[in-house]
Amino acid sequence: MALYEATSSAPVNIAVIKYWGKRDTKLILPTNSSLSVTLSQDHLRSTTTSRADPSFERDRLWLNGKEDEIKPGSRLETCIREVKKLRRELIEEKDASQPKISQYYVHIASYNNFPTAAGLASSASGFAALVSSLAHLYNLTPPLVSPSVLSLIARQGSGSACRSLYGGFVAWNKGSSPDGSDSLAVEVAPASHWPNMHALICVVSDDKKGTSSTSGMQRTVETSTLLQHRIKHVVPERMALMEKAIQERDFDTFARVTMADSNSFHAVALDTEPPIFYMNDVSRAIIAVIVELNRISLEQGKGYRAAYTYDAGPNAVIYTLDKDIKDIIQLIVSFFPQKEGEFKDNLGVFGEQLAGNINAQAKVPEGFNRNVALVHEVGAVKGLIHTKVGDGPRKLDSSETLLASTGFPITLA
Amino acid sequence: MALYEATSSAPVNIAVIKYWGKRDTKLILPTNSSLSVTLSQDHLRSTTTSRADPSFERDRLWLNGKEDEIKPGSRLETCIREVKKLRRELIEEKDASQPKISQYYVHIASYNNFPTAAGLASSASGFAALVSSLAHLYNLTPPLVSPSVLSLIARQGSGSACRSLYGGFVAWNKGSSPDGSDSLAVEVAPASHWPNMHALICVVSDDKKGTSSTSGMQRTVETSTLLQHRIKHVVPERMALMEKAIQERDFDTFARVTMADSNSFHAVALDTEPPIFYMNDVSRAIIAVIVELNRISLEQGKGYRAAYTYDAGPNAVIYTLDKDIKDIIQLIVSFFPQKEGEFKDNLGVFGEQLAGNINAQAKVPEGFNRNVALVHEVGAVKGLIHTKVGDGPRKLDSSETLLASTGFPITLA
Structure with a gap:
């Protein structure tokens, strides 16, 4: 009999207009629209294999080889149920010749190629890869089913996951319908529209366990006196500015608004009772370095060279263009030296100059x-990941399956 | 001939509703009202002697023994000129028998009893002591001249100085007149109204030079998208809540609003282009400790035990009541041990138990x-100053003069 299986990978996205606050916590409907850049799966990705088989006894999922219980009513269960429902309604009930594989249980194996310790949110790429692999398993692909429709389901797994259904530059429209049917991701521009956009992730060491974004954002909704103003006035204006900046490849506006919105998000987090801090002294030092870099350039009438943004953690993501990426890596390692051999020159910026020691390039x-x-000690920024804007979820070849013929996860080296 | 001289001391004040932003930078008119607690001069004070003498050749001022040039158009010159003008208009022009000492030049010596390195703003107590000593020199005292009238002058030296003209709990009404005539300090309640209010200042070490409040607040006015909401909606409501809380000695509301407004001020500072950070990781750790202390108490239905507030720097000021001060000092030294012998038990909390080492009291x-x-290293909080709510400027005895018979500052040991 046929093997019903599909493997997909999905990218990480980093918002430039931040999502913070839900108006419906069950459906994960946000209080404001947001906009993100999809990062290349060549460097950071979640990969998921989904298989449907009549021999399976229940829906099961393994994350990085470890089974994760699919609890009734959980976000995970919701996503699986919703994709099955689409299969049933759009395919099986319309064409009796189609196999009723939505009735089979599924086994799902998922794997993130970046360590949890990096502090990069894996829920966005993870739920996007899950939904994408199930969609391929069930043939829920364009033109029948658009990524926007899948984004409605991924959103219910993790809000920002909806934005990982597209590559390039992606808006998550907050929508207004109580059932969430218009709270979905749309493509603002594909990666190819602005391919010289780079991202440098500075993984910042932190000794303090932060507030989870799920609980943090609702505390902000309940207690901040500034959040409503951000939602009603600040974000709508910035969404419009940012979409236009992307269409016009206007890096000055892109950078200015990205930094302002990162600051605004952390400001409303601080304006929470009790206050929420995600940035630490190292995060602040990275901001100071980027501000000084831009100051020089602006004074010379040359515009912004880089934009920082911080999610719910101390890591910086620095957006910049091709022409500036080398200088920016050299600048960052001047203040935040790396452990020798740690830096991977993913995109060949330094070529043979590097010889393993990025610190020698400090400038x-x-x-x-x-x-x-201050020049920080090695390890204050414990890693630098250089990547670019990238494409949306990819269907992978069956040779890349994460499930063995037994139906259980293969062991990854 | 007569010696025309007066010596005053004036207190530090720490706002619980913060002043941030000017609508007129020359007259120092704020964008919002603010409210502060005056701290005891027994521990922190500026002392100023002003002398008028026909032999003096120009107005001169020495701060901590070092001459400070009185530049034309400077804040210092404005204050001296305005007090002289009051003398002339209210006394000399009305009663020809009064000596025309406003025509003499003045020599002024001022001294802060706390080191600049402590990072405590001395401009508030300094300008209050300056204006107070000149007022006593010129007999501009109640009922002829109220502290509120003097506060109009001190305000033009340093905005928050106007609040140091009163003891206890003091509001600075922003006023609406373009000439600033209604932007003055009023007493909400004297120190005696709530005498069991304590303050513990945690002097936090910082390796980074911060943004001056003068330039910082105007950058916020120019670039923050959240400040106007704070000004128009958040602060007016909090001023009313806070005045009522003080009248009713309602520490729960006092604490909650104090912390919320400190957070709000730092939030709008962060929402500035480029962002302004005054708190560092140690400041954040102090907040985490106070939040946890209150959490336990609130869970037991016992209300808030302490309130933190931060000005334009990393130092924490913790307000608390008599009944809790000992526990709070013991808690703070548990996480922020002090250099042995540094802690001065100003108010005899520990008595003979102390024996020089406050760290032994950690609990x-x-x-x-x-x-x-984390338990921090010694010196992360480099000093603790324990003080109470205190009274307004004091006229000191002539034996406490800071000027020698020569008209120049005496040398202080």
Whole structure:
């Protein structure tokens, strides 16, 4: 009999207009729209294999080889149920010749290629890969089913996961319907529209367990006196500005609004009772370095060279363009030296110059005021990941399956 | 001939509703009202002697023994000129028998009893002591001249200085007149109204030079998208709540609003382009400790035990009541041990138990989750100053003069 299985990978996305606050916690409907950049799956991705088989006794899922219980009413169960329902309604009930595989239980194996310790949210890429692999398993693909429709389901797994259903530049429209049917992701522009956009992730060491974004954002909704103003006035204006900036490849506006919105999000987190802090002293030092870099350039009438943004944690993501990425890596390692051999020159910026030690490349631009930050000890920024804007979920070849013929996860090296 | 001289001391004040933003930078008119607690001069004070003498050749001022140039158009010059003008208009022009000492030049010596390195703003107590000593020199005292009238002048030296003209709990009404004539300090309640109010100042070490409040607040006015909402909606409501809380000695509301407004101020500072950070990781750790202390108490239905507030720097000021001050000092030193012998038990909390080493008193309340903060190294909080709510400027005895018979500052030991 046929093997009903599909494997997909899905990307990480990093918002430039931040999602913070739900108006419906069950359906995961946000209080404001948001906009993100999809990062390349060549470097950061979640990969998921879904298989439907009449021999399976219940829906099961393994994350990085470890089974994760699918609890009734959980976000995981909701996503699986909703994709099965689409299969049934759009295919099986319309064409009796189609196999009724939505009735079979599924086994799902998922794997993130980046360590949890990196502090990068894996829920967005994870739920996007889950929904994408199930969609391929069930033939829920364009033109029958668009990524936007799948984004409605991924959203119920993890809000920001909906934005990982597209590559490039993606808006999550907050929508207004109480059932959430218009709270979905749309493509603002594909990665190919602005391919020279780079991202440098600075993985910041933190000794403090932060507030989870799920509980944190609802505390902000309940207690912040500034959040409603952000929701009603600040974000709508920035969404419009940002979409236009992306259409026009206007990096100055893109950078200015990205930094302002990161600050605004952390401001409303701080304006919460009790206050929520995600950035630490190292995060602040990275901001000081980027601000000084831009200051010099702006004074020379040359515009912004980089934009920082911070999610619900201390890691910085720095967006910049092709022409500036080398200088920015050199600048960052000047203040935040790396453990020798740790830096992977993913995109060949340094070529043979590198010889394993990125610290030897440390360099600050002319006129840069070195007093804006201390030179930190090795490990304050414990890793740098250089990547680019990338495409949406990919259907992978069956040779990349994560499930063995037994129906259980294969052991990854 | 007569010696025309007066010496005053004036207190520090720490706002619980923060002043941040000017609508007129020359007259120092704020964008919002603010409210502060005056701290006891027994522990922190500025002392100023002003002398008028026909032999003096120009107005001169020495701060901590070092001459400070009185530049034309400066804030210092404005204050001296305005007090002289009051003398002339209210006394000399009305009663020809009064000596025309407003025509003499003045020599002024001022001294802060706390080190600049402590990072405590001395401009509030300093300008209040300056204006107060000149007022006594010129007999501009109640009922002829109220502290509120003097506060109009001190305000033009340093905005928050106007609040140091009263003891206890003091509001600075923003006013609406373009000439600033109604932007003055009023007493909400004297220190005696709520005498069991204590303050513990945690002097936090910082390796980074911060943004001055003068330039910082105007950058916020120019670039923050949240500030106007704070000004128009958040602060007016909190001013009313806070005045009522003080009248009713309602520590729960006092604490809740104090912490919320400190957070709100730092939130709008963060929402500035480029962002302004005053708190660092140690400041955040102090917040985490106070939040946990209150959490336990609130869960037991006992209300707030302490309130933190942060000005334009990393130092915490913790307000609490008599009944809790000992526990709070013991809690703070549990996470932020002090250099042996540094802690001065100003108010005799520990008595003979202390024997020089406050760290031996470290203790956390039952049920306190120690994981909310790391135990820091000695010096992370480099000093603790324990004080209380206190009275307004004091006229000191002539024996406490800071000027020698020569008209120049005496040398202080």
